Amino acid sequence: MKRTDYINWDEYFMGIALLTAMRSKDPSSQVGACIVSPENKILSLGYNGMPIGCDDDAMPWDREGEPLDTKYMYVCHAELNAILNSAHNNLKGARVYVTLFPCNECAKAIIQSGISEVVYYGDKYHDSDSSVAARFMFKKAGVRLTPYTPSGRRTELEL
Numbered sequence: 001m002k003r004t005d006y007i008n009w010d011e012y013f014m015g016i017a018l019l020t021a022m023r024s025k026d027p028s029s030q031v032g033a034c035i036v037s038p039e040n041k042i043l044s045l046g047y048n049g050m051p052i053g054c055d056d057d058a059m060p061w062d063r064e065g066e067p068l069d070t071k072y073m074y075v076c077h078a079e080l081n082a083i084l085n086s087a088h089n090n091l092k093g094a095r096v097y098v099t100l101f102p103c104n105e106c107a108k109a110i111i112q113s114g115i116s117e118v119v120y121y122g123d124k125y126h127d128s129d130s131s132v133a134a135r136f137m138f139k140k141a142g143v144r145l146t147p148y149t150p151s152g153r154r155t156e157l158e159l
């Protein structure tokens with residue numbers, strides 16, 4: 001008899017997105033993205049971080065202040081990193097598991113890459129212009145938006 005308490009696909013991919021987010025240096029929001037093929041193969045992963053070559057310790061992580069002194073000018077979002085990290089994979093018909101709903105800029109990249117479904121966990125900026133614009137574009141482009149339903153399963157990893 002096979003065991004029955006194995007994690008399902010959604011738990012698996014969102015779990016990997018959550019683990020990937022733990023690599024983020026951002027003090028306020030750690031975001032992870034996991035892109036998966038229609039055959040449930042992982043195509044790419046990403047988390048929010050500074051561009052390659054931009055020393056994490058030399059870059060600002062502040063949310064407020066002069067625009068040039070905030071992280072927003074520089075940080076590369078989890079979804080964009082995942083798309084860019086997948087340069088040799090075809091993302092047509094893929095779905096992306098994200099721990100936070102995509103912004104309008106990542107929405108553009110998601111649509112252009114051919115990803116057809118976004119499964120999202122958090123949505124804390126639901127009412128921001130960025131989220132409204134993202135939803136508007138996703139709707140026009142026919143990208144399916146699926147809120148992740150937490151299963152309630154808790155797990156602990158000894159790392």
Ligand SMILES: Nc1nc(=O)n([C@H]2C[C@H](O)[C@@H](COP(=O)(O)O)O2)cc1CO
Nearest residue numbers: 028029031048075077078100101102103
């Ligand atoms: N979907 C997203 N993916 C992301 O990777 N991010 C990143 C950009 C920043 O590094 C951080 C948001 O910072 P804060 O405004 O919550 O302090 O998360 C943000 C969003 C939200 O749209």
Ligand SMILES: [Zn+2]
Nearest residue numbers: 077103105106
């Ligand atoms: Zn984004």
